[in-house]
Amino acid sequence: MAGLELLSDQGFRIDGRRPHELRKIQCRLGVFNQADGSAYIEQGNTKVLAAVYGPHEIRGSKSKALHDKVLVNCQFSMATFSTGERKRRPRGDRKSQEMTMHLQQTFDAAIQTTLYPRSQIDIFVEVLQSDGGNYCASVNASTLALIDAGIALRDYVCACSSSFINDTPITDINYLEESSGSPEIIAATLPKSEQIVFLLMNGRLHEDNLSRVTDMAVKGCKDIHDILDQVVRDHVSEVSTVHGWEN
Amino acid sequence: MVDVQLSDAEKVFILHGVQDNCREDGRGCEDYRHLEMETNVMSNTNGSARVRLANTDILVGVKAELGVPNPEKLDKGRLEFFVDCSANATPEFEGRGGEDLATEISNMLYRAYDCPNCFNLKQLCVIPKSQCWILYVDVLLLECGGNLFDATSLAVKAALFNTSIPKVTVTRDEGLEELEISDDPYDVQRLDMKASPCIVTLNKVGHSHVVDASQKEECCTLARVIMGVTEKGTITALKKEGSGSLDPTSIEDMMETGRRVGESLNKCLMKALGEEERHGTKKKSLGFLR
Numbered sequence: 001m002a003g004l005e006l007l008s009d010q011g012f013r014i015d016g017r018r019p020h021e022l023r024k025i026q027c028r029l030g031v032f033n034q035a036d037g038s039a040y041i042e043q044g045n046t047k048v049l050a051a052v053y054g055p056h057e058i059r060g061s062k063s064k065a066l067h068d069k070v071l072v073n074c075q076f077s078m079a080t081f082s083t084g085e086r087k088r089r090p091r092g093d094r095k096s097q098e099m100t101m102h103l104q105q106t107f108d109a110a111i112q113t114t115l116y117p118r119s120q121i122d123i124f125v126e127v128l129q130s131d132g133g134n135y136c137a138s139v140n141a142s143t144l145a146l147i148d149a150g151i152a153l154r155d156y157v158c159a160c161s162s163s164f165i166n167d168t169p170i171t172d173i174n175y176l177e178e179s180s181g182s183p184e185i186i187a188a189t190l191p192k193s194e195q196i197v198f199l200l201m202n203g204r205l206h207e208d209n210l211s212r213v214t215d216m217a218v219k220g221c222k223d224i225h226d227i228l229d230q231v232v233r234d235h236v237s238e239v240s241t242v243h244g245w246e247n
Numbered sequence: 248m249v250d251v252q253l254s255d256a257e258k259v260f261i262l263h264g265v266q267d268n269c270r271e272d273g274r275g276c277e278d279y280r281h282l283e284m285e286t287n288v289m290s291n292t293n294g295s296a297r298v299r300l301a302n303t304d305i306l307v308g309v310k311a312e313l314g315v316p317n318p319e320k321l322d323k324g325r326l327e328f329f330v331d332c333s334a335n336a337t338p339e340f341e342g343r344g345g346e347d348l349a350t351e352i353s354n355m356l357y358r359a360y361d362c363p364n365c366f367n368l369k370q371l372c373v374i375p376k377s378q379c380w381i382l383y384v385d386v387l388l389l390e391c392g393g394n395l396f397d398a399t400s401l402a403v404k405a406a407l408f409n410t411s412i413p414k415v416t417v418t419r420d421e422g423l424e425e426l427e428i429s430d431d432p433y434d435v436q437r438l439d440m441k442a443s444p445c446i447v448t449l450n451k452v453g454h455s456h457v458v459d460a461s462q463k464e465e466c467c468t469l470a471r472v473i474m475g476v477t478e479k480g481t482i483t484a485l486k487k488e489g490s491g492s493l494d495p496t497s498i499e500d501m502m503e504t505g506r507r508v509g510e511s512l513n514k515c516l517m518k519a520l521g522e523e524e525r526h527g528t529k530k531k532s533l534g535f536l537r
Binding site for chain 2: 026031045084122124126
């Protein structure tokens with residue numbers, strides 16, 4: 001795009017961030033009363049709601065029940081007004097189904113599945129406003145919702161994206177940077193053990209730069225973990241004060 | 248509707264309460280529950296609103312696009328409603344589970360806004376016979392706490408009130424018409440929502456009827472009347488729903504109550520919207536972070 005510099009000579013991106021800076025993250029746990037766990041996250045202009053139901057009995061066909069693990073059922077849906085151009089269908093298209101599968105794989109690795117055999121955990125994600133990093137915000141929101149629901153996790157799951165523009169790795173890319181044609185790496189990690197549970201790459205990236213860009217994404221995940229951890233601790237201390245538990 | 252399981256004894260308790268004009272949460276038969284409304288919550292829409300009526304949470308986004316008008320109404324714009332029941336509300340809405348409810352609500356909205364006096368579609372016309380604004384009103388149901396129709400119509404009215412459509416200048420050049428859409432965020436056209444309807448649902452519980460039924464009260468109703476009422480008390484749509492049957496006199500009573508409640512509901516909503524507008528940009532948009 002002519003005249004639109006993704007990374008200026010002074011090292012500023014389109015929205016004024018430095019290459020290693022994340023977007024502003026604001027979140028809240030326990031948004032809805034009906035769901036067992038719910039969370040809302042705003043990463044820059046991307047707004048995502050997640051609701052968790054479970055663990056409960058398998059709905060639908062009992063044949064899907066796993067005798068030794070829990071069945072993780074996800075649904076990824078985008079509001080029709082979430083994108084710049086109006087979306088015709090909120091879910092059911094190829095991209096949403098792919099996202100659903102990715103979320104399922106990610107949380108299958110993070111939830112302690114052996115603790116809930118023959119049961120089902122539902123994770124429903126709704127994207128209210130999309131400005132890049134849909135998968136990352138969905139994973140972060142789902143982690144918070146799972147914590148709010150009290151489901152046993154191995155660790156937080158934090159996701160972050162990164163790209164490579166003008167020989168510089170940049171972190172937490174927005175929609176303009178995503179659609180500019182630069183390579184994109186999305187990583188979801190378990191921050192304490194620094195294990196990667198999900199890794200996806202779009203575009204073309206030279207092998208020599210791969211480790212730099214992946215490290216950038218993993219570092220972004222660690223930073224997001226610090227933010228989410230603080231939010232959870234604040235929420236718990238607030239709830240415990242309201243309920244009168246001992247400090 | 249999403250149902251809760253109630254025993255017979257609980258149903259009798261609710262019935263007796265309604266008879267004495269004291270419902271289970273202390274309200275009278277014509278009182279609404281705690282209602283919260285906020286507009287301009289989504290920044291990439293032309294207008295948006297979020298309404299929280301006790302446990303019912305509705306988010307509406309309005310997007311405006313230029314398009315071809317309806318061949319039967321060439322000098323008028325179009326209003327398209329789309330309702331999506333999110334699985335966040337209940338796992339039964341997963342996939343296509345919520346489509347029946349969504350179709351019901353969107354059809355009721357179409358019916359309520361079909362009246363020519365309540366929403367003037369001529370204000371959406373750009374070039375008669377060839378171009379007009381199409382307003383896509385998208386409703387997202389996030390949580391079900393009873394009384395979905397009312398909450399949805401309030402959110403839709405608030406979102407349409409909040410909608411700002413960029414002004415279009417038409418230049419005629421050698422027989423070709425060119426449209427220029429203004430880039431200025433303050434050079435916009437607002438919609439006149441004074442006469443738009445709100446939907447009021449009246450549920451028949453025992454021998455009397457209640458407004459704004461909670462989920463438990465909806466479980467006890469066999470029949471309900473859903474009507475679209477404007478600020479002046481005009482009824483724009485009427486629908487009787489449910490497996491029970493109603494006496495014509497009951498329907499008349501319910502219509503009277505609905506008209507009265509609808510008038511005051513519209514007035515309250517317009518007053519609240521006016522106040523919010525007056526605060527302008529001084530108020531920070533909270534959305535779900537509240």
